[in-house]
Amino acid sequence: MKILVINGPNLDLLGRREPELYGTTTLTQLEEDLEKYSREKLADVSLVFGRSNREGEIIDLLNSGHGKYDGLVINPAGLSYNSYALRDSVLAFPHPKVVVHITNVFAREPYRRNDLIAEVADGFICGLGTQGYRLAIDAIVALLKAGRKGA
Amino acid sequence: MKILVINGPNLDLLGRREPELYGTTTLTQLEEDLEKYSREKLADVSLVFGRSNREGEIIDLLNSGHGKYDGLVINPAGLSYNSYALRDSVLAFPHPKVVVHITNVFAREPYRRNDLIAEVADGFICGLGTQGYRLAIDAIVALLKAGRKGA
Amino acid sequence: MKILVINGPNLDLLGRREPELYGTTTLTQLEEDLEKYSREKLADVSLVFGRSNREGEIIDLLNSGHGKYDGLVINPAGLSYNSYALRDSVLAFPHPKVVVHITNVFAREPYRRNDLIAEVADGFICGLGTQGYRLAIDAIVALLKAGRKGA
Amino acid sequence: MKILVINGPNLDLLGRREPELYGTTTLTQLEEDLEKYSREKLADVSLVFGRSNREGEIIDLLNSGHGKYDGLVINPAGLSYNSYALRDSVLAFPHPKVVVHITNVFAREPYRRNDLIAEVADGFICGLGTQGYRLAIDAIVALLKAGRKGA
Amino acid sequence: MKILVINGPNLDLLGRREPELYGTTTLTQLEEDLEKYSREKLADVSLVFGRSNREGEIIDLLNSGHGKYDGLVINPAGLSYNSYALRDSVLAFPHPKVVVHITNVFAREPYRRNDLIAEVADGFICGLGTQGYRLAIDAIVALLKAGRKGA
Amino acid sequence: MKILVINGPNLDLLGRREPELYGTTTLTQLEEDLEKYSREKLADVSLVFGRSNREGEIIDLLNSGHGKYDGLVINPAGLSYNSYALRDSVLAFPHPKVVVHITNVFAREPYRRNDLIAEVADGFICGLGTQGYRLAIDAIVALLKAGRKGA
Amino acid sequence: MKILVINGPNLDLLGRREPELYGTTTLTQLEEDLEKYSREKLADVSLVFGRSNREGEIIDLLNSGHGKYDGLVINPAGLSYNSYALRDSVLAFPHPKVVVHITNVFAREPYRRNDLIAEVADGFICGLGTQGYRLAIDAIVALLKAGRKGA
Amino acid sequence: MKILVINGPNLDLLGRREPELYGTTTLTQLEEDLEKYSREKLADVSLVFGRSNREGEIIDLLNSGHGKYDGLVINPAGLSYNSYALRDSVLAFPHPKVVVHITNVFAREPYRRNDLIAEVADGFICGLGTQGYRLAIDAIVALLKAGRKGA
Amino acid sequence: MKILVINGPNLDLLGRREPELYGTTTLTQLEEDLEKYSREKLADVSLVFGRSNREGEIIDLLNSGHGKYDGLVINPAGLSYNSYALRDSVLAFPHPKVVVHITNVFAREPYRRNDLIAEVADGFICGLGTQGYRLAIDAIVALLKAGRKGA
Amino acid sequence: MKILVINGPNLDLLGRREPELYGTTTLTQLEEDLEKYSREKLADVSLVFGRSNREGEIIDLLNSGHGKYDGLVINPAGLSYNSYALRDSVLAFPHPKVVVHITNVFAREPYRRNDLIAEVADGFICGLGTQGYRLAIDAIVALLKAGRKGA
């Protein structure tokens, strides 16, 4: 199983930006930690990472990945609330997909409830810090084992 | 570690009600599965289950459980969208707490985004079927290991 | 045919509360009148009455009545406008169901148009006083004769 | 007793338009059925039918019918949601009046809750198919026996 | 192929009313131009024109035209924004149908985006002046050639 | 000077409908009174009356009256709040025009502030009973003397 | 009869401010014109003028004028839309009262429909320029002759 | 005089929950304090206390208390904002009634302004801590002395 | 202790304006009654009264009273709903402050729930007639004894 | 004449994504078909195609194309609903421009009515499948022949 893990705009600042909200783990540390976790705990799972501040780059990555990956973990960050283009692209992605947000979006500004990407995903996890990525990978694996296609 | 797992109104119908949405696992099977999972995979974790169709009963259970449990997994079902009283009670509960919904609330009626309980929880998981409960228990364990108190 | 007739919160005050709106018939008189009507006019129909001020009690009654009753007449009173839990329970009830309100809800406060229970019922009758219950029973009988299952 | 039964715009298509919603009974069959029902079951009740796709024609019919009829059963169809002129006319009609809709308006588009005609009627029945007309006639008879004037 | 071309309220004033918005072509000129266009350019296409300031007349025309015409081009003008009765009638029309507006409705008052008729049509063309009617006829022909039924 | 005075739907009931709101003067009496007033007090002014329950008839009357009349006094009644077609027609009428309502619309239901016809008229008078028509005629005369064209 | 004529904030600029909207007549000219009109045309009517840019001054004038004047013509200008205090004061004024606006408020910004003062007046006139004041005085006279008290 | 003092959901946590908002007095201390206050300061006043986390229990208490008590002091807590059933019950209670909230609801979340219970009470006191209960009892006594019935 | 008691616009009409709502006590009587009450019942409390129909005068009174008074009882009347300037001034007043309304604002027009002054006060009392002022003074005294500063 | 034809985000998936909505024609086939159509049917018209998933690339293309192209056909896809930057760019483009959507946007999610690009275009065509592009090119040609500049 090959799972694509995408981080959207400004997550290059992870660990430095508002650490009281997002924690002190950097993106590199997070990716290494997930790599290690899937290598040690999950046989047959390999991860591919993508990150960009540009909506179009993420869409290109997704649109060209049909059949190349078996699942998607995505933190769309600020694009969650305004990108109809990314929504269309995730909707078209034909494999299980789970949205992750590091903070609890229900306890923050109201616009965060208008998550366009969550509307077309299979699952949604938030508020559990960077551990949310691990849970999302576990969920993708379980969905694939149950034979589910993407929503 | 002792984790309280609460299911709200109508989850007594789980497995029979709208199985295309909620699946065919019954509540009894779900609770047995979680019991088995925590016994086998998670040393030192025991689960206590509660279920009720009555808001007041759930509040009594929570208000009398301060210090008796170490964490809370709750699926408030229909109470999520109108119970300010349950919201107050969960807010007062001084341990890590994670809300679970079986279906993806973002892909359903708009009122489901007004989740009053999610506003005062630590984390939120939805759309991943009954597997969401397992992930929630994993999350509580991780939060407790990291020394976190409830939101 | 066995039809469950449920009256929700504050209908214990029927006949005493705002009689210019709700009339002077008490709940006991109403139930006796319906009993007599179904005994005399409707062969093969028996009625079972339920009344409670508590949402959870009504849900218990409904959830345990699948297959035990053939139809439901319900006046959810104040619960009509805020109980997502009762809505879920009525939705799950697998038999014909008709909502009754004694007064014309369209001629009163705007919130009465947000009738959550009416959304998941087969039929809806309002504004015709306690006679509305008789019409609802007639309707259930006709729906059953036509072989309809609940909405 | 003489009761006016009015059907509004597009009910000339009844039985052909969206039969999964409105059934297969045509308007002619419905009117014959009601005629037969009132002749056989209700002594002293005669029915007069009106149907038009034009708001003004219906208003003329109502405004010229004060004292000529004893009650009104009306399915205003699409006019229910935008005709302030029909609303004024029904309000002025000085006899009992009941609105009927064939489908359950609460389970359809939100605009159907803004029923301007229902606001000024005595009673409202929906979701019970063409049987709703029978129930409405029964209700008018009962209101007249109880000495009620129109709302 | 026989296509019905309907113009709604106030289009009798075309060419005289607000010419800076609607142009100087009169309705008669428009109809002659379309006649000529279909005769010369489109073999096998004949047009039937209807125009009325009255909602009920247009509905009568449509409801009696099932099977008589093969397609519909309609400019509902002011009825677009409030006629639920016309919406029902167009929805019931079982052939391809295209809505035309002479001006660009997106660049005018906000209420013009609530086009009830457009919701139940196959296609929608606006902002291209009276040329829009020609394009609509071309579109109907293409839809019929592709074997499409009405939306 | 020739002034067209139009009364819309249900004003045929004037004097009988809700007299505590609309007074006891009938439409015939009102028209005679205005006739007498203009004959005695206003040299060179003649009145033409129109009344209909049908939107299309009123539009026909207006659209065919360009240049035939010098001004318009109109009480659109229930059409004021939903007729975009009448709004278009009044907008196109190229002479001074004043809207009259018998009651004070600001002291009644909120929808009465959405007066579509008032938006395109020159003047608006309400709350002054049937005297409002006299004032409107005076206003039209003054606007004409000042050389004003319609709004 | 003694009628109080009040002009609110910024009407000291009348004739100079936005003359394309408000005309070129100054406040002094308007008051002289009204004086002359009532002296010549209306026996037994005398006018008293008040004008202020200060809400409190206008309220003082009204509250101390109970019984001193027989009627009120008021153009509250910008205070119409936010002064609950002036609304209370006009409501308490126990004589006929008519609100005048020089321009057609329905053809301008939406907030002008929220006229707090109009809600508690007897009548309302707008869009007829400074002639509106004359009509308002005529209306007050007619209301007084009919024995009406203030709304 | 016998006054019923009811505390709603989660007030069993008083003194422990968010003490910076609600203070450190427990419910038992509050009830003892009120008891003492009424015994010492108010001759002829006795208090009866009720508390429940369950809407239905509070309604039962109120509906069975007509004529048994002379007044009501109620802190409905979270039920204030969603319980139409409790609203109906308080409305039906035929004695003076005062709503108390410990904190200033105007300085908190917007939903707290939609206090359904306050709408049907005589008086409302908030923001004054537990002293608010004393003031409410004083108010009930004064209302009773003035011969007032419930709103 | 020196408490400032301010009454806003139109309260000079107290006892005369809408007595069925506001009672028959005049402002002078109210102030004398409060004077007497504080002299007889509350040692060490003296009252200073202010009243104005002008927003600016009340602000001047408050802004110049920091440290001169120990508390504030204010009935802002109509200014409650639109005066951001008074809100700023009350917010800046550094002593305990309680808002009083004579009638139950929750049972009246919706705009009364947008009480800008209540948002920045310590406490709020309404619906208890002129007795509300006494309770407010009691509350200020209690707040001062407890050492509280203004909100 | 040289016409620029732009397709926005995710149209690279055309023919594969939701074919029941968008059809089975791929983007390459569509472009070839349009090329052939304009070569064979439209003398003097050449087409230039652009496609990108990136808002900035499309803006660059447009801003550098002033005077280089004579008209624009654009399907902005998901950017239609949120790109104020693209809206500004299309607005600045000084040639005729027509927006095309393949599906009927009025029959889908409400956000599709907020088409920012349509607001600044000359014409708008939707619901007619890929044939809409042909009609748009015809429309551009007609606009150019009529000497029109861009909106």
Next chain:
Amino acid sequence: MKILVINGPNLDLLGRREPELYGTTTLTQLEEDLEKYSREKLADVSLVFGRSNREGEIIDLLNSGHGKYDGLVINPAGLSYNSYALRDSVLAFPHPKVVVHITNVFAREPYRRNDLIAEVADGFICGLGTQGYRLAIDAIVALLKAGRKGA
């Protein structure tokens, strides 16, 4: 050049009220600083200061200042959000005008975006503390040099 600098309600408290928001500079210090700045840095510029808690006084100052001053710097404070009267007055002021707010209004309560005065000003500066006044004076000077009249 003579520039009028006006400060509205509660700015007499500047330096004392919420210093963490508004800073510790008092109004007197601010005015002296601006005086000094314009004397030293800006040849030919003299400043006139006005401050009042009363809307009417500010309007008097503006309405009588046409031609007397060459520009206006105004901080309307709380009047920005509700004074239609001040808006009318500023609109009528025929010279360049710039609105200043000390704090960043976009980062505070939503009502601050409804700045009625900003709508009719030339420029707007906020969030830069008392330095904003200096920048506003610079801007006025530049606008005058460029020959601009007021907006």
Next chain:
Amino acid sequence: MKILVINGPNLDLLGRREPELYGTTTLTQLEEDLEKYSREKLADVSLVFGRSNREGEIIDLLNSGHGKYDGLVINPAGLSYNSYALRDSVLAFPHPKVVVHITNVFAREPYRRNDLIAEVADGFICGLGTQGYRLAIDAIVALLKAGRKGA
């Protein structure tokens, strides 16, 4: 001091696009003018310019500029109203930042009040043409001299 000056989408068209709104200065001229101004008037200030039509490019520029620049002047143009990603990036930028718009956004479309970037900036200047950039640079310099960090 090194200040980054960023211009967003479509500002490459400055001087050519809608010159009656944006003036005739081109972007190149503006940048040269600012360069000259800072070189001549502001010792120790150097400017770095950035411009792009692509959101992602601007974010990359900002995220990589922490510590490299001392302040930010940004005109986000169309991105101001929809880019949550740019908002996050500006929020994370740890130096003083001022938003500039060339036109007065309060006098244009309502969506311009929803300026997401202004919410997280220190200051905001609009309506003063290209001079606004100079004022913004002055403001940054003053903020830096006062030792302020970014908001």
